[in-house]
Amino acid sequence: xxxxxxxRGWLLPLALIAPQVxxxxxxxxxxxxxxxxxxxxxxxxxxxxxxxxxxGNFEFLLSDKFYRASFVTTxxxxxxxxLCSMIPALFLAVIADRLIKGSGVYRTLLIWxxxxxxxxxxxxxxxxxxxxxxxxxxxxxxLGYDWNHVLNGTEAMGLVVVASAWGRISYNFLFFFAxxxxxxxxVIEAAAIDGARFWRRFFTVVLPLLSPxxxxxxxxxxxxxxxETFGVIHTITxxxxxxxxxxxxxxxxxxxxxxxxxxxSSAQSVILLIVVGLLTVIQFKYVxxxxxx
Amino acid sequence: MNKQFLGALAVTTALSPVxxxxxxxxxxxxxxxxxxxxxxxxQVEEFNASQDEFVVVESHKGNYSETLNAGIAAFRAGxxxxxxxxxxxxxxxxxxxxxxxxxxxxxxxxxxxxxDPDAYIGAVKGYxxxxxxxxxxxxxxxxxxxxxxxxxxxxxxxxxxxTDLSTWEKVGDALEQLKAGGEDCPLVTAWQSWIHLENLSxxxxxxxxxxxxxxxxxxxxxxxxxPAQVAHLTAMGDWxxxxxxxxxxxxxxxxxxxxxxxxxxxxxxxxxxxxxxxxAEFEFDVRPLPYWEALVSEPQNTIIGGASxxxxxxxxxxxxKGVGEFLSFLSSxxxxxSWHQNTGYLPITADAGDVTRAAGFYEQxxxxxxxxxxxxxxEPTANSKGLRLGSFDxxxxxxxxxxxxxxxxxxxxQEAMDSAKERGDALLRRFESANQ
Numbered sequence: 001x002x003x004x005x006x007x008r009g010w011l012l013p014l015a016l017i018a019p020q021v022x023x024x025x026x027x028x029x030x031x032x033x034x035x036x037x038x039x040x041x042x043x044x045x046x047x048x049x050x051x052x053x054x055x056g057n058f059e060f061l062l063s064d065k066f067y068r069a070s071f072v073t074t075x076x077x078x079x080x081x082x083l084c085s086m087i088p089a090l091f092l093a094v095i096a097d098r099l100i101k102g103s104g105v106y107r108t109l110l111i112w113x114x115x116x117x118x119x120x121x122x123x124x125x126x127x128x129x130x131x132x133x134x135x136x137x138x139x140x141x142x143l144g145y146d147w148n149h150v151l152n153g154t155e156a157m158g159l160v161v162v163a164s165a166w167g168r169i170s171y172n173f174l175f176f177f178a179x180x181x182x183x184x185x186x187v188i189e190a191a192a193i194d195g196a197r198f199w200r201r202f203f204t205v206v207l208p209l210l211s212p213x214x215x216x217x218x219x220x221x222x223x224x225x226x227x228e229t230f231g232v233i234h235t236i237t238x239x240x241x242x243x244x245x246x247x248x249x250x251x252x253x254x255x256x257x258x259x260x261x262x263x264x265s266s267a268q269s270v271i272l273l274i275v276v277g278l279l280t281v282i283q284f285k286y287v288x289x290x291x292x293x
Numbered sequence: 294m295n296k297q298f299l300g301a302l303a304v305t306t307a308l309s310p311v312x313x314x315x316x317x318x319x320x321x322x323x324x325x326x327x328x329x330x331x332x333x334x335x336q337v338e339e340f341n342a343s344q345d346e347f348v349v350v351e352s353h354k355g356n357y358s359e360t361l362n363a364g365i366a367a368f369r370a371g372x373x374x375x376x377x378x379x380x381x382x383x384x385x386x387x388x389x390x391x392x393x394x395x396x397x398x399x400x401x402x403x404x405x406x407x408x409d410p411d412a413y414i415g416a417v418k419g420y421x422x423x424x425x426x427x428x429x430x431x432x433x434x435x436x437x438x439x440x441x442x443x444x445x446x447x448x449x450x451x452x453x454x455x456t457d458l459s460t461w462e463k464v465g466d467a468l469e470q471l472k473a474g475g476e477d478c479p480l481v482t483a484w485q486s487w488i489h490l491e492n493l494s495x496x497x498x499x500x501x502x503x504x505x506x507x508x509x510x511x512x513x514x515x516x517x518x519x520p521a522q523v524a525h526l527t528a529m530g531d532w533x534x535x536x537x538x539x540x541x542x543x544x545x546x547x548x549x550x551x552x553x554x555x556x557x558x559x560x561x562x563x564x565x566x567x568x569x570x571x572x573a574e575f576e577f578d579v580r581p582l583p584y585w586e587a588l589v590s591e592p593q594n595t596i597i598g599g600a601s602x603x604x605x606x607x608x609x610x611x612x613x614k615g616v617g618e619f620l621s622f623l624s625s626x627x628x629x630x631s632w633h634q635n636t637g638y639l640p641i642t643a644d645a646g647d648v649t650r651a652a653g654f655y656e657q658x659x660x661x662x663x664x665x666x667x668x669x670x671x672e673p674t675a676n677s678k679g680l681r682l683g684s685f686d687x688x689x690x691x692x693x694x695x696x697x698x699x700x701x702x703x704x705x706x707q708e709a710m711d712s713a714k715e716r717g718d719a720l721l722r723r724f725e726s727a728n729q
Contacts, residue, residue, distance in 0.1 A: 042727045046393040047369045150542055151701045241697040258358055259687035
């Protein structure tokens with residue numbers, strides 16, 4: 001039952017897809033190709049000389065136990081960010097959907113944090129939890145808890161997860177809220193007549209109908225956690241303490257732009273590209289099967 | 294944009310080619326903002342006003358790392374400035390970039406500007422000079438670590454603020470008394486790797502890395518896991534465990550704690566002077582960096598941190614003449630003396646120090662000469678000339694990580710430094726193969 005538009009000739013369809021193809025080629029394929037090419041060399045920073053090492057950069061990376069540990073850190077971080085940004089968003093959307101009055105105000109307020117850039121969000125959270133002048137750490141101190149994310153890796157991870165997930169809740173909320181609005185009232189009413197209470201209706205009727213949205217958000221949020229959380233990490237922990245919050249993309253930055261090691265940095269981007277590609281394939285192959293459109 | 298502004302713009306645009314024909318432009322990229330940025334701007338303006346052959350154009354390009362990156366990216370695009378400010382950590386990167394840089398001694402010889410390599414303080418210029426004594430970049434802002442004392446905090450804890458703090462043994466006793474007297478933050482530090490490893494090694498005349506700390510070749514290996522370093526870090530780790538040393542972060546985060554009067558002792562650069570003297574609402578003084586009596590009878594010199602000016606390759610001889618004149622101007626004792634007095638950075642020439650002393654500055658601002666004395670009291674040895682290691686910014690990152698493991702008690706000092714050596718050496722080998 002597929003819908004197809006048939007064009008006569010080639011010119012118009014080519015012209016229509018050209019902008020997308022050109023943008024992808026210039027901003028994705030070309031730089032990605034460069035990264036793959038450069039990952040085979042150890043260049044000096046100034047581009048004066050370059051030594052071909054084949055897969056040497058990859059060998060160097062994968063034999064480094066700190067780089068391998070960074071995979072685990074990234075997995076923990078991404079899972080936590082995804083969960084912490086999706087579950088509260090869904091909860092808030094369900095509540096907002098039930099409101100009869102004032103849902104507009106509530107909605108607007110909830111969307112605000114999305115307007116805050118990650119780096120700025122990082123600084124805001126850092127101020128609250130600053131070990132010296134932070135409001136939250138001060139209250140925690142009053143309660144007898146000595147907050148110190150500068151030395152405690154678990155606390156540092158918790159802080160960057162919360163700071164990364166916070167702004168993202170707004171984004172997810174928006175999608176969940178829209179999806180909830182489009183759930184047909186008739187199905188819910190039918191379930192209500194059958195005697196199902198709110199949460200039972202939610203889990204058996206509403207949630208399955210939300211699954212396409214949830215799946216979309218899952219993919220988008222994982223990609224977000226992998227790539228866009230850089231600003232938060234850079235402003236709050238700089239990857240520390242030790243390497244507790246050094247996620248893969250942060251290491252790409254620090255090796256490339258602080259360490260001037262473009263070969264290793266390129267190889268890391270290639271690995272990152274493969275990891276995210278694989279994850280997306282897995283998501284589409286296995287998770288999507290459980291999604292009902 | 295209003296019309297007047299546009300009008301002014303049009304007029305200046307119309308006039309500028311005339312000026313440009315007469316004057317050769319010299320681009321100068323630096324990393325200074327705020328007070329330091331203003332002082333650099335003033336130096337440039339003074340130079341431009343002093344002659345009409347050249348015009349130096351200064352631009353701020355972000356922090357140290359960002360400025361270096363901007364310079365490298367610009368070189369790759371063929372748009373490099375004439376003069377680039379590079380922090381001391383980037384020295385080996387710049388040195389190895391043959392074809393991208395023009396050594397300062399060469400620039401000075403070709404330009405005919407007055408230049409006497411012997412006028413510069415040995416411990417300062419040594420960092421930027423080849424083993425044959427040829428100066429590669431001009432030292433610009435150099436500082437060295439000292440011990441800052443909050444006298445009020447000592448008195449509040451019932452400890453004599455004039456107590457002898459010349460050795461770490463005595464500092465250890467003072468920390469004990471401060472803690473017992475109710476001080477929550479007896480000791481805090483900035484730049485832990487620079488002060489507690491790099492300077493510690495030089496100060497006790499032990500190597501930080503083989504091949505004369507990297508000066509003699511790229512095939513250098515870290516030696517920071519030696520007994521002197523491990524002994525110091527073990528003591529620091531114990532102090533951290535007892536709450537006598539408070540860790541605040543990898544950079545100079547501790548400065549905020551100290552300036553707010555929350556900590557009794559602070560190991561920080563001598564260039565912390567500007568900030569501390571303007572913000573501290575307590576009596577403070579400055580002491581030489583302590584040493585371990587158990588290791589040496591008297592300390593060697595400390596080494597510098599800061600930045601130097603590198604001249605980039607690929608410009609006209611006429612422009613290099615301007616570069617030479619400008620660098621010569623920056624080294625003149627008047628310019629240096631006022632820079633030294635305003636910032637707390639070290640004077641780069643012995644002359645500038647003498648001018649400052651003669652003007653009575655050290656008497657009026659006690660302690661400001663301690664850094665100079667600490668640097669110049671002894672002729673630098675192979676272990677105290679400085680450090681020249683590739684990928685050093687990353688190696689410092691590794692050291693920071695390993696030190697955090699010591700402060701949190703997860704590793705012993707020996708384990709942490711063994712690991713830092715292993716990881717750092719891997720990067721040094723990469724740098725070696727990239728620069729063969």
